[in-house]
Amino acid sequence: MKEYTAKIKVMLSSRPRMLSDVIRNMVTHQPDMEVVGEVIDPIELLIAVKKIPVDVVIITPVASAATPRICSQLLEEHPSLKVMTLPAEGNTAYLYQAGVHRRELDEPSEGVILAAIRSSTP
Amino acid sequence: MSEIIRVFIADDNRLLREGLVSMLSEQEDMSVIGTAPGGDEALRQIKNLRPEVALIDIGMPDKDGIEVTRSLHQEMPEVKVVILGMIDLTEEIMACIEAGAVGYVLKEASFEHLAETIRSVYRGESNISPQMTASLFTRIAELASQRMPKLAESSVKLTGRELEIINLIAEGLSNKEIARRLFIETQTVKNHIHNILDKLQLYNRLEAVQYARERNLLKK
Numbered sequence: 001m002k003e004y005t006a007k008i009k010v011m012l013s014s015r016p017r018m019l020s021d022v023i024r025n026m027v028t029h030q031p032d033m034e035v036v037g038e039v040i041d042p043i044e045l046l047i048a049v050k051k052i053p054v055d056v057v058i059i060t061p062v063a064s065a066a067t068p069r070i071c072s073q074l075l076e077e078h079p080s081l082k083v084m085t086l087p088a089e090g091n092t093a094y095l096y097q098a099g100v101h102r103r104e105l106d107e108p109s110e111g112v113i114l115a116a117i118r119s120s121t122p
Numbered sequence: 123m124s125e126i127i128r129v130f131i132a133d134d135n136r137l138l139r140e141g142l143v144s145m146l147s148e149q150e151d152m153s154v155i156g157t158a159p160g161g162d163e164a165l166r167q168i169k170n171l172r173p174e175v176a177l178i179d180i181g182m183p184d185k186d187g188i189e190v191t192r193s194l195h196q197e198m199p200e201v202k203v204v205i206l207g208m209i210d211l212t213e214e215i216m217a218c219i220e221a222g223a224v225g226y227v228l229k230e231a232s233f234e235h236l237a238e239t240i241r242s243v244y245r246g247e248s249n250i251s252p253q254m255t256a257s258l259f260t261r262i263a264e265l266a267s268q269r270m271p272k273l274a275e276s277s278v279k280l281t282g283r284e285l286e287i288i289n290l291i292a293e294g295l296s297n298k299e300i301a302r303r304l305f306i307e308t309q310t311v312k313n314h315i316h317n318i319l320d321k322l323q324l325y326n327r328l329e330a331v332q333y334a335r336e337r338n339l340l341k342k
Contacts, residue, residue, distance in 0.1 A: 015230070016208065016228070016229035016230040017229070017230050017231060017232055018138065018142075018206075018227075018229040018230070018231060018232070018233060018236065019135075019137070019138050019141070019229065021141075021145070021232060021233040022137065022138055022141025022142060022144075022145065022233070023137075023141070025141065025144065025145055025233075026141055026144070029144075086137060087135065087137075088135070088208075088229075089134075089135060089181065089208065090134075090135070091134065091135060091136055093137075107136050108136065108137060109136055109137075109140060110137065110140050110141065110144070113137065
């Protein structure tokens with residue numbers, strides 16, 4: 001079995017809880033990924049990411065107008081970070097990276113999301 | 123575990139749909155036999171696959187969860203429908219129950235709760251998220267209280283004597299004074315009042331007067 005010395009560190013801020021459980025389950029089943037933290041409110045991410053080393057942040061906004069602002073702020077403060085927003089309703093996900101236009105993932109499957117997480121990390 | 127619960131999932135959110143398939147398939151007693159991203163396709167597939175439990179998202183774009191539930195309940199009442207809802211809206215829960223759903227789980231609930239709900243509805247029980255129980259009971263109480271006065275009015279018939287006594291109570295007379303005025307025994311007045319309160323399901327003389335005043339039963 002392949003050993004992953006440096007797993008991709010994922011932090012979650014997901015609602016509703018059922019979707020959060022699904023994402024956590026998806027990530028923890030990957031040998032090269034680990035969930036390093038979870039916060040309920042996306043605003044708490046700004047603090048949490050300062051405390052814990054993170055490669056990818058996954059946000060599932062229910063209907064938060066603040067989400068794009070939080071993404072921008074996260075990328076400003078942590079340019080190497082990748083931020084993915086997954087839909088709680090509907091089917092369009094976005095991948096944000098500093099200096100890059102956000103990438104749209106239409107009706108993303110688990111496979112597409114996992115590939116996007118991997119491709120977005122060095 | 124000997125029995126495998128055959129589950130169907132209808133939800134337009136692909137990630138949630140696929141994720142639930144993965145997680146439910148890890149349960150020893152469950153098997154996901156099909157999924158659909160919309161209500162129409164769900165109905166087609168469910169008729170074909172005949173699952174024991176169908177998880178139906180309430181907010182699908184083509185046909186919502188309530189419509190799907192109603193159709194399933196009419197055509198395949200043996201399929202137990204559990205609605206997946208986003209918000210704790212009592213009217214919505216009532217509509218789902220009326221349509222034939224036997225379970226309602228908020229997506230804010232945990233996966234473990236969903237799995238337990240599937241097991242319980244499969245056993246023939248009904249189940250809603252614990253967070254919703256209080257609001258549902260409050261709504262049921264409201265509906266019951268709205269029905270109560272109508273029931274009382276339709277079934278209550280006060281006699282002329284009883285109305286006369288309520289009017290005298292409203293004038294401020296005591297039982298003894300009422301007895302003197304009507305040339306009857308005080309105990310007979312008490313009996314009449316007891317009957318009035320019993321008929322109207324009230325607790326005291328003042329409530330009886332209030333009841334009569336609200337229905338214009340008091341003499342001007």
